[in-house]
Structures are given as structure tokens and as C-alpha cells.
Amino acid sequence: MCELLGMSANVPTDIIFSFTGLVQRGGTTGPHKDGWGITFYEGKGCRTFKDPAPSSNSKIANLVMEYPIKSCSVISHIRQANRGGIKLENTHPFVREFWGRNITFAHNGQLSGYKLLALFDFMPIGETDSEYAFCWIMGKLKQKYPTKPKNWQSVFRYTAKLCKQLDELGVFNALISDGVHVLAYCSNNLTWITRKAPFGPASLIDKDVTVNFSEETTDNDIVTVIATRPLTDNESWVKLEPKQWVLFRLGVKLN
Amino acid sequence: MCELLGMSANVPTDIIFSFTGLVQRGGTTGPHKDGWGITFYEGKGCRTFKDPAPSSNSKIANLVMEYPIKSCSVISHIRQANRGGIKLENTHPFVREFWGRNITFAHNGQLSGYKLLALFDFMPIGETDSEYAFCWIMGKLKQKYPTKPKNWQSVFRYTAKLCKQLDELGVFNALISDGVHVLAYCSNNLTWITRKAPFGPASLIDKDVTVNFSEETTDNDIVTVIATRPLTDNESWVKLEPKQWVLFRLGVKLN
Numbered sequence: 001m002c003e004l005l006g007m008s009a010n011v012p013t014d015i016i017f018s019f020t021g022l023v024q025r026g027g028t029t030g031p032h033k034d035g036w037g038i039t040f041y042e043g044k045g046c047r048t049f050k051d052p053a054p055s056s057n058s059k060i061a062n063l064v065m066e067y068p069i070k071s072c073s074v075i076s077h078i079r080q081a082n083r084g085g086i087k088l089e090n091t092h093p094f095v096r097e098f099w100g101r102n103i104t105f106a107h108n109g110q111l112s113g114y115k116l117l118a119l120f121d122f123m124p125i126g127e128t129d130s131e132y133a134f135c136w137i138m139g140k141l142k143q144k145y146p147t148k149p150k151n152w153q154s155v156f157r158y159t160a161k162l163c164k165q166l167d168e169l170g171v172f173n174a175l176i177s178d179g180v181h182v183l184a185y186c187s188n189n190l191t192w193i194t195r196k197a198p199f200g201p202a203s204l205i206d207k208d209v210t211v212n213f214s215e216e217t218t219d220n221d222i223v224t225v226i227a228t229r230p231l232t233d234n235e236s237w238v239k240l241e242p243k244q245w246v247l248f249r250l251g252v253k254l255n
Numbered sequence: 256m257c258e259l260l261g262m263s264a265n266v267p268t269d270i271i272f273s274f275t276g277l278v279q280r281g282g283t284t285g286p287h288k289d290g291w292g293i294t295f296y297e298g299k300g301c302r303t304f305k306d307p308a309p310s311s312n313s314k315i316a317n318l319v320m321e322y323p324i325k326s327c328s329v330i331s332h333i334r335q336a337n338r339g340g341i342k343l344e345n346t347h348p349f350v351r352e353f354w355g356r357n358i359t360f361a362h363n364g365q366l367s368g369y370k371l372l373a374l375f376d377f378m379p380i381g382e383t384d385s386e387y388a389f390c391w392i393m394g395k396l397k398q399k400y401p402t403k404p405k406n407w408q409s410v411f412r413y414t415a416k417l418c419k420q421l422d423e424l425g426v427f428n429a430l431i432s433d434g435v436h437v438l439a440y441c442s443n444n445l446t447w448i449t450r451k452a453p454f455g456p457a458s459l460i461d462k463d464v465t466v467n468f469s470e471e472t473t474d475n476d477i478v479t480v481i482a483t484r485p486l487t488d489n490e491s492w493v494k495l496e497p498k499q500w501v502l503f504r505l506g507v508k509l510n
Contacts, residue, residue: 044380045344047305063318089300096352100378121376123355123403125299148378 002092002108003032004190005076006175006226008182008248012042012070013223017204017211019076020065021231024206026055026078035091036061038076039104040069041179046102050091072250073177077106082129089126093175094134096122098141099148101178105134108228109171109187133172137162153247153254156183160245167243175226182248184226186240192226193237194251202232222251257347257363258287259445260331261430261481263437263503267297267325268478272457272466274331275320276486279461281310281333290346291316293331294359295324296434301357305346327505328432332361344381348430349389351377353396354403356433360389363483364426364442388427392417408502408509411438415500422498430481437503439481441495447481448492449506457487477506 005022007015019038027033036058037050047069055061055078077092084090092106107130114129120139124131140162141155149155159176163185166172172187184190195202197220199213217223226248230237240246247254260277262270274293282288291313292305302324310316310333332347339345347361362385369384375394379386395417396410404410414431418440421427427442439445450457452475454468472478481503485492495501502509 042343045342045346047343048302049304050302059318059322063314067314087300088297088302091300097378097380100380102380123352125352125355125357 002077002079003030003228004106004108004173004175004226006177006182006184007071007074007223008251009072009221009223010251011221012072013221014068014070015074015076016065016068017202017209018225018227018231020209021204021206022076022078022227023055023061023065028056029206032078032080034081034086035079036077037091037093037106038064038074039093039095040071041073041102041177042069042071044101044179046095046104046179048093048095050088052086052088052091073179073182075104075106075175075177075182082110084126084128087126090128090131092130094131096134096138098138099145103138104177105137106175107133108173108189111166111170111172114166114169133166152178152181153249156181156247159183160185160247163245164243173228180249182226183245184240185245186242188242189228190226190240191228191230191237192224192240192246193235194222194224194253196222201234203234204231205233206231224248224251224253257332257334258285258483259361259363259428259430259481261432261437261439262326262329262478263506264327264476264478265506266476267327268476269323269325270329270331271320271323272459272464273480273482273486275464276459276461277331277333277482278310278316278320283311284461287333287335289334289336289341291331291333292346292348292361293319293329294348294350295326296328296357296432297324297326299356299434301350301359301434303348303350305343307341307343307346328434328437330359330361330430330432330437337365339381339383342381345383345386347385349386351389351393353393354400358393359432360392361430362388363428363444366421366425366427369424388421407433407436408504411436411502414438415440415502418500419498428483435504437481438500439495440500441497443497444483445481445495446483446485446492447479447495447501448490449477449479449508451477456489458489459486460488461486479503479506479508
């Protein structure tokens, strides 16, 4: 299995604190040592850092932890391989272009019988069930939206329905973003928290680090973090129910 | 204008020497300070490092210069903006998936009247003429190959024809790769060199660095480097003629 991390914020925010907690689980406090990746949206563009090496021992992960890239939408993943070898092409997140937006996807879980799903227009590059499922979602979106969608919230509501279909094939916890929205679909393990004023201190579970967000933020900031398991031990994380999904737009929950 | 750098090799090779020369032109010895990017293929996967900041002053470029990522195919670009602001989404290289392969593209030049080209299936995310032209190429490939191509060399030969059409609209020097092949299309400025045994020393033009490749390679290695202008001053680079293109497969020139 793997672990997911996502962020949705109304102002460009760095995710160093949460990412520092996550990467410990990639070989130090957790077994997810088969690669890691993180996608940062900046404007309409995004950039992905990924490595098939363990995150707890990765020069590129060190750079990401030391270099504050500010973003309103982030998707990250650390991998414990099940389907597909430890290779760059099997490392999440996966990105495809859809009507002029970068769509980013990361998955935690495992699917069976997924190869019976007919693909349309988007093809996997690696061998994971995850990328196959993502390509299936993208193909269904392309069929549903033959012209550029005007209402992107409805695109994500339809995507959540597709996630529910995939969930029938096994375990499917997923994060999907277009840079403005972040969709979190829960099969069995996904939690989230929204931080806003008054901000307080937060302490990582996986490393002895505490941040006082009141010193890092303004009163208008809204920052939502989504993770497979809570990353801090002194805050209240909301655990999603099986088959539940939440959609965030720039930090704010829409459903 | 911008500068291009590409590599095609028969064994995974690091490009640190050439990249170190290129990034000096991104703000130090050259004016190309409006962003930079580099895509490394590893197996079927690829990863792109990019930054809208000048390469000569980029923490991420420093990482790439210090961390030897070994690859058989590399595409890199430093930007001096003309069409499209200095933003991440306007930073080359651009990547799209086509029949299960990552196709990477970088462009040096400027086009006029390009928006009259009808796009099919692939849409630009940023505002550059370059990404628009790339999406047009990809759409034409999708129309030409409605099923998975068996002969990828013919895909690249057709791509070279499409490049020639784009060249009619202005200046179009371009590098395009699927990880196995690297196509270099010359509008007015593109040079290349193939290094193989017996290897000798090479000295960068833009920085006081010399490498003795005989110490870094084996007798079987074939490494081709393509650049807008020669990167070394003690080797013979081949200058392409206008409208000429060369296709490399794992270091070896095919045409």
C-alpha cells in the first residue's frame, strides 16, 4: 500500500511541514520505500518531482524539504509497490492534459480485474493498476466532455462517480486535482483537516518538529491538508467514511 | 530566443557537463534568464525539472548539476521569453502522452499566424507559440495514427514533415523525443556532435571546466549531444542546414 498527501489552499502556501512528516514514512517510520513524488501547481502550470528511490534517503526529497515552493494545490504520494516494479514510470503522481488543464492523480490501494475497463484516448506508460485506472477516468471524462467544460465542479462530481466504480474493484483511495480543485475519494483510509484563523501550533507524529502556524500565515489564509493517516498528533483530523468523497476549491470544502 | 540542449546515448549517461555549460547562458554568459527546464528519460518514464527562475541562479538547476541522473535521452531548454509571460506553464520542455509513450518537446524560435492551425485532441496549457505548435504536432500524429504505431521511426519522419510546415511560419528549431529517439529539426541554429571511442578531453566554452571523457566512458559508449550553439571549443560540432533534420536512436544517427 502507499500513503497520500494533498493540499488545497486559498493563497500559495508551502507544504514543507506536512511533506517532512510524510517522507519519514518512506523508509524511516513507515515501509513506503518504493518511490515518491509530489506535484506543485503554480498558476496553470505544475511541476512534479519524483524518484523511485526511498523518500527518506532522496536528494531530490531533501531539496523539496528545503526549498519552499508555494502552491495552492499539491498532490504527493509515497509508494510501497504492489502492482508494477520499482521504476520511474510506475511512480505517482501521474499527470495528463485535459482541455488545457494539467490533471494530476495519485492512488493508494490495489485493484483487481481493472484490465477489463476499456481505455479511450489516454494510455498508461507504466504497469501500475493506478495509472491504468487514471487513464480510464481520463478517457471517460473525454467522452463525457467532447467540448471544453464550462463547469469544472461538475467535472469533479462526475470524476467522484467514476472513483466509486473503481472502488468496486478493490481498494481505491485517490487524490485528483486540476490545480484549482482537489478531489479526495475514500475507499478505506483518508483524513483531512482545514487550518484557518485562529492558527495554533502543530506537531508532527513522525518527526520531532512543531510549527506555530500563527507565525507563518495571515488571518485570511485557509489551508486544507489531506493525508492517508493524520500527520500531526495535537489537531483534530476528520476521517472520511468508505465511499465518501470531498471536493475542495482553493482550501474550501464544496460538498 | 532560447537555447536548446539534447542528448541521445546508447547507455544511460549523465549530462552534467553539457548542462553546466548551458545554464551559464541562462543569465551569466547569455541572456536566457526567463526560465529553464530539463527532461530525463529513465526506462519508459521521464521526469522534468523546470523553473521560471534564471538557470544560473536556480537551486533546482544546482541540484541537477550536482546529482548525476543517468539517461539515454534528454531534452533541455533555457528561455528568453518572447510569446507568453515568465510563468511555469510557459516553461519548456512540454510533455504529452501518445500511445503509451511520453513525448517531450522544446522549441527555439518564434512563429506568426500559428493560431490558424487547427488543434485536435491536445490543448495548450500556457500561452506560448511553442506549446501551441507542439499540440498541433501531437494532434496531427493522433489523426495519422489512430492505432498504436508499430514503426516509431516513421512517426518521427512524419513529425519532421510537420516541423517543416511550422518552419514556414517563422523560426522553428526544435527537439522532440519519445525516450528512444531524439529528433532535431533545424530552422537556422542547431549543431550536434557524436562522441565515441577513442574519447578525448572536452572544454566548455561558457565555464572553465574540462572533462576527459576517456575516464568517464567505456569503448562501447556512443553519446550524441545537440545544442543551439557548440558547448565546447576543442571539438568539431556539425552545424545543421536550414530545413535539415536529424534523427538519433540511442546515440546513433538514422538518416
